[in-house]
Amino acid sequence: MDKTMVTTAFQLDGYKVVRNIGVVRGITVRSRNAIANFGAGIQALFGGNISLYTELCEKAREEAFYLLLRHAEESGANAIIGMRYDANEVAPGITEVLCYGTALVVEKN
Numbered sequence: 001m002d003k004t005m006v007t008t009a010f011q012l013d014g015y016k017v018v019r020n021i022g023v024v025r026g027i028t029v030r031s032r033n034a035i036a037n038f039g040a041g042i043q044a045l046f047g048g049n050i051s052l053y054t055e056l057c058e059k060a061r062e063e064a065f066y067l068l069l070r071h072a073e074e075s076g077a078n079a080i081i082g083m084r085y086d087a088n089e090v091a092p093g094i095t096e097v098l099c100y101g102t103a104l105v106v107e108k109n
Contacts, residue, residue, distance in 0.1 A: 084101065
């Protein structure tokens with residue numbers, strides 16, 4: 001699926017909905033490793049962006065987004081509206097990242 005056909009808005013300007021497929025999602029569960037925790041602790045001493053955690057979070061979001069696209073494609077969709085991210089701590093140091101939205105079949109007006 002084309003990433004440009006994914007939006008956080010609830011409509012796609014210039015397109016009409018042919019079919020509403022419903023909710024699609026991508027989910028990943030990630031843990032921090034001891035080495036990253038140690039490195040992040042050192043970064044925290046100096047303040048500012050903790051790049052090790054930033055990278056971990058970005059990779060988790062990227063994977064959840066990719067899984068969302070795959071789920072939508074497998075459902076026959078060519079667009080997703082209302083895309084959102086959510087994250088929850090499942091256990092200490094283990095985080096779930098969920099990417100979800102409404103899958104549609106659309107065509108140009």
